[in-house]
Amino acid sequence: MTGDNSARWPWWGAVADWRNWRLPVKLAAVLAVPVLVAVGAGVVQIRGYVKASEGYSAMQRMVTLRAGLDPLITAVQAERAFAARRGENAGVDARRFKELTRATDTAAAGVHNLIERTTSLGEVTNARFRDVTVQLDGLPQLRERLAAGSVDLASAIGAYSVVLRALLDFDQAMVGDFGDPALSGTATALHNLAMAGEQMSWQHATVLAGISRGALLDDERTMLEQSWTRQQDKLADFSAVATPQQQAEYRATVAGGDVDGRNGLLQLVRDDPEVVRGGIDLDVWHDGSVGTSRQLGIALRSLEDQLTRAATRLQDETSDRAGAASVILLASLFAAGAVGFVVGRNLLRSLRALRGAALDVARHRLPTLVAQLRENAAPDVTVDPVPVHTTDELGQLARAFDAVHRQAVSSAAEQAELRTAMRNAFINLSRRSQGLVERQLRLMEELERQEEDPEQLAGLFKLDNLATRMRRNNENLMVLSGSDVARRFTRPVALADVLRAAASEIEQYQRVVVQATPSVEVVGYAAGDLVRLVAELLDNATTFSPPSTQVVVGGRARPGGGVLVDVLDAGVGMSEEDLAVANRKIALATADDSAELPVSRQLGLYVVGRLAGRHGIQVALREQGEGVRAVVALPAELVR
Template sequence: MLVIPLVSLVALWGFAATITTSESLKLLDISTLYQAIGVPADKLARSVQREHLLSAEYLATGSAEARSLLADQRRIADDDRQELRSRSGADDAQNAMSAPMKARYSDVMAAADELDDLRQDVDARRIDLVTLGQRYSWLPTAMIALINSMTLSNNVELYQQSRSLTSIGLAEDHMTREIALASGLLLVNSRWEESERRAFTQLAAKREFLFEQGMLELEPDLRAPFEKLLVSDAYRQFQRMESRIVGGAIGPDLTHAAWRQVAQDVDKAFRAAIDVGGEALAFRGEPAAIGTFVRAGVAGVLGLVAVILSLFVSWRAAGAISRELGGLRSAAQELAEVRLPRVVERLRRGEKVDVATEAPELEPPGTTAEVRDVAYAFSAVQHTAVDAAVDQARLRESVGQALRNLARRSQGLLQRQLKLLDAMQRQTEDSAALEDLFRLDHLTTRMRRHAEGLIVLSGGTPGRTHRNPVPVAETLQGAVAEVEDYPRVRVYPMPEVALNGSAVTDLIHLFAELLENATTYSPPHTEVSVRGEAVAKGFAVEVEDRGLGLPAADIEAINRRLASPPEFNLADTDRLGLVVVGRLATRHGVKVELRPSPFGGTTAIVLIPAAVLAPEAVLEGAGA
């Protein structure tokens, strides 16, 4: 009940703290990336732009002086390239880069390595000025993409200003490509080809467009250096020369030297303005990062304190509720497994039960209202269950008493009827009437057995007893006499063993029920055999029929009922004879078990314990 919301709370706090802290750390990483990548990359870009200019002049003249200047610049560019590779390959720079940044960084390094192939084409002079400008643009373009990926997109202010400066930087790169292309052509004073003029015009238009786009969203403090550049004499003169070249009105006064001087002044001012803006923007992110980090830290600490406090309070509350519920569970288990079964067992034995003593109210194990309510509910259930058990026991006792009264009345009437029949049999000489009286006597005997069976089921004793021991064979013959289909029963000779007189009536009834079942559930032409022999633990009697038999599951179920006879249930009237057998066997310690017969039917084995058997001397005295 408490674990799921607490885990969700901790997970939510961890997620929020991680997101806020990671974004703050990313803001701090901007300064690291600027120093490790931005500064050396910008330095390399300037060296490559200078190399581009000298390469164009070398392609135009092919002079040794141009070749020497170009070689010196290449060494400078190589040093700058190595510096970029060394500083950007450091662990702090690599760890500060995200996956998209690392992809852009790989593009930059690949473009830097491409310089070697480009230099070979320049040395062989197998590349024109337009293509030269395009291939030298690869490295600045890759650097611009890297710088864009270094800016946090979720910091709107830094993102917009960085994009504006990037646009202006790209405009400066287009300007250097203009300068290189025009320098190469003006140096030899050659006629411009249409492709060369078109390339220059496109570079000029893109430079102007990128510069204007960058100035639109640039903040005033970052825009100031560029506004100063726009009104400078060098920039205005550069624009005039640029317009003359685009318009084709170059003239003798537009020389290479004049172009180089103006271009150099403009590029220097342009680079200075970009450097100022880049440094200001890079270090602007650090205070914001620190402020965000502090706020995130405070919020995280407060959130952690709230989570810990919630965990503590919840743990205490959960522990208290758990202990109360544990106590309630123990009390309920004792009620269900110990107290109620004990009360029910006493009621079954007919003992008087005080409900208030045997089923006291459960003591609430704590102060929680809901747990107390559950305890009171359990107490109510307990009282209801015990009251129901008491009422049921009283009902069973009343029903049993009523059945015993009716059965004993029937038993008394049947006993008088048997005496009357016996007197009539002695006085009658007519064989036909005597046979009818004998059948009536047999029927009355069976009726008496059923009445005594009802007494046994209701918890009483039949009342008929024998004072002297009776041989087992005579007991079995008496049982046969109480069976309807008695002519089919054959009692085989057996040892002369006698039963105590107190057990004779019950065992006659027990064997009669077994014989009744055997004759009922076997074909009418088959024999029911009864055999007996002395065994180590007493005397064993086998009652075997030759019927269809019973399934193994039914035999197992019947044996369980015989070993532990169930409570008499008025709704369950099937095989009441076996219930009577179980009751009588339990009363005298007799064991009764059913087994499959070799002839296909069922064999009932009755083991009479030695305690029920009479001593041999008593049997001889009784016989004398």
């Protein structure tokens, strides 16, 4: 049963196995209960504040939308007034009309963008905006008729008024979305003032139309009186909901010569509609109405600013309350976790220091020390103690680790000293043996010159070859020990001579065929090492091929400079895997002089790699028919 549950819910097994929890998890588990209680107590209160803050943030976006609605209302009213100034069934100034329509379209696009960012509108408000969209979509057709002069003044004013009525209905619907009393009063006052402003704008356009045609229509006279009444009603509604300060600001703003002059002219028209027939100057009426609308716009923007500040203040207050509650909650959590933090802090710090020191020793200090010892450097064997200086169990563990570290360093140093001593012993023995072999070779050369018996002379030649091979083995020991070989050439040596010298240093030199080579010379400092390198390859080739076969060695020019030396046998060959292993061993010895020595059967390849690495020579073994081809690539700087 337990096994089935572990298979179904692996996380449950991890939770149940609490002994393997990380130490921070164990400490956190101890503090979980008080933390959960504190979080549960504070989340409910914070959530309420956040929700209220989001509501005020949504109202801020509606205030921004309301502020963006004003330019659209003003632009449509300006189009209506411009259309009313033309003569009856006359066209319009295309250039000026295009400027006005462009302003309207820009304002409409701005409102659409604000609507897309305002997601808190109610159902009624969204329906009213759809009505606005329908009316705005009809403006292009109305403008075409105006441009063609195919619509009379009254119809044009009426068509624009329908658009403005839809905009103001949308504004009224937004007022209903301001649910907070601190905002709804100013929003209502703002709407009432906008409604009064629309009546003033309609009066402006209607009187302009009457002056343009020379008379007011009967319906226009009646509607003018009704508009005046609605204007006064909306101003009264504004005064009923506006604060005394807002009323005072309105009276101070919407006042002056333009307002008084406009109101006086409007009263003349109301008293005697026939006065529009030459009794009122069109520009005077237009300028006065525009000035009054401008002052009314200032009052509207002031109310909008007040509404924005109020929404921002309320949003900030609720945000501050949420922040304060969050701070209290966090302080409670901190107090609950303080005890656990104080108790666990030193424990975690000590464990981390111990772990970091152990990893540093394993990954950096010991490998660096071993590398320095391999390079015969004088490493720093000082052991820095783990930075845990307490006397508790962790402190005792740190001191035990220091003891292990010191012993590891001491053992590494002893091993390095032993390797150095062995290396020096090999070098000394090789040099002493080398000296004896050189003396033996000189003695044999002297005997060969003095001997006339062919059989005796042949025996001396065999001894000479054997001594030469002994010298090569001594030199290989010196190479493996990391020492330079004393036998060097002071002058460049022909490549053919190098290959013949290499063949003479192996046992079965009779089987080696030296083919024609390029007429190049090998620089003196590399010629001796190249002789030993090729000799090792020839020795391998003759050893691992039938005695009846020949081993061919030759050279050829290398594309791009340098020379390629080929050693080809017809032996048993090597598998792809064995070739890869052999090439890898050569490459390892070429790249790293400190690589570990291989077993005895691989010493020849190791010597080849060591010698090649000294001069930047590349060596590779390849399959060639039934045998193996060894390719030695000499760089251009080694040949002349």
